[in-house]
Amino acid sequence: MLKTILFDLDGTLLPIxxxxxxxxxxxxxxxxxxxxxxxxxxVEQVMASTYQMIKNTDPALTNAQVFAADFFAxxxxxxxxxxxxxxxxxxxxxxxLQAACPGLPGLARDVVQTAVDKGYEIVLATxxxxxRAAIAERMRWIGVQDMPWRLVTTYExxxxxxxxxxxxxxxxxxxxxxxxECLMVGNDVEEDGVAESLGVGLYFVxxxxxxxxxxxxxxxRMGTLAEFLKRLQTGLQ
Numbered sequence: 338m339l340k341t342i343l344f345d346l347d348g349t350l351l352p353i354x355x356x357x358x359x360x361x362x363x364x365x366x367x368x369x370x371x372x373x374x375x376x377x378x379x380v381e382q383v384m385a386s387t388y389q390m391i392k393n394t395d396p397a398l399t400n401a402q403v404f405a406a407d408f409f410a411x412x413x414x415x416x417x418x419x420x421x422x423x424x425x426x427x428x429x430x431x432x433x434l435q436a437a438c439p440g441l442p443g444l445a446r447d448v449v450q451t452a453v454d455k456g457y458e459i460v461l462a463t464x465x466x467x468x469r470a471a472i473a474e475r476m477r478w479i480g481v482q483d484m485p486w487r488l489v490t491t492y493e494x495x496x497x498x499x500x501x502x503x504x505x506x507x508x509x510x511x512x513x514x515x516x517x518e519c520l521m522v523g524n525d526v527e528e529d530g531v532a533e534s535l536g537v538g539l540y541f542v543x544x545x546x547x548x549x550x551x552x553x554x555x556x557x558r559m560g561t562l563a564e565f566l567k568r569l570q571t572g573l574q
Contacts, residue, residue: 338518339457339518339519339573340457340514340518341457341458341460341487341512341514341518341519341520342458342459342460342519342520343460343508343519343521343522343523343532343537344448344459344461344522345462345464345525346463346472346476347463347475348523348525348544348546349522349542349545349562350445350448350449350479351438351441351445351475351478351479352438352440352441352443352544352545352562353437353438355545355547358434358438361437362434363383363384364380365426365430365431365434366379366380366426366430367379369425369426369429369430370422370426373419373422374412374414378412382408382411385407385411386403386404387404387466389403389407390403390466390492391466391499393496393497393498394496394497394501394503395496396497396503396507397496399492399493399495400465400492400493400495400496400498401468423468424470427468427470427474428470432474438478441478441479442480443479444562444563444566445480445481445562446479446480446481447566448565448566448569449481449484450484451566453485458512459484459486460487460489461476461488461490462488462505462508462521463490464499464504465490465491465495466492466498467492468492468493472491476489487512488508488512495507499525499531501531502534505531505535506535509535516532516535516536516537517538519537520538521537521538521540522540523539523540523542524541524542524543524544524545524547526546526548527549527550528547529541539558540558540560540568541554541558541559541560542560542561542562543559544562546559
């Protein structure tokens with residue numbers, strides 16, 4: 338019996354082109370912290386250290402710890418030197434990236450509210466590559482920050498990332514649900530689709546679908562976010 342809906346954020350509830358958003362994000366971060374680390378070095382190392390997070394599945398290390406261990410030594414700066422600047426960036430500059438996401442707030446709140454009204458537990462199963470502040474800001478853009486989320490996956494708390502199976506295993510463990518009790522709603526066939534290998538149901542949102550391998554998707558498990566809302570309203574099968 339379906340009890341919990343796991344929602345991806347970027348490209349699913351938040352209507353963005355992920356590649357463009359990451360480009361704008363890195364550009365703004367490099368400009369903001371460029372007085373401490375050369376911009377090109379900063380961007381290159383953020384991406385490299387993010388890749389280390391994606392590869393990691395050590396349950397003893399949070400994603401934030403993996404990132405920090407790789408990043409700060411490579412840029413020859415301490416956490417004490419850079420973290421206050423990064424924290425200020427997320428307060429002062431990151432909110433301006435909303436301009437890269439046209440059409441907000443969109444359908445997201447209606448979808449999430451309908452899920453809650455139908456009695457489903459909700460989880461924001463966003464890839465935990467970002468700090469809590471960045472995820473909370475993007476939740477505000479689509480008006481879902483005050484919804485009764487059972488769990489929001491952030492890099493401070495999670496120990497794996499998509500597309501690792503360990504990410505979904507940790508989500509299930511944290512919420513105390515079996516795979517058959519959950520539905521993953523996402524837009525990335527690789528990153529979100531791996532949940533199926535654990536027995537989690539899938540629905541792919543096609544507005545900003547990412548299907549790198551060109552995998553053929555079952556028509557009854559895909560559609561626009563507006564179509565998913567209709568399915569919620571009429572009853573998920």
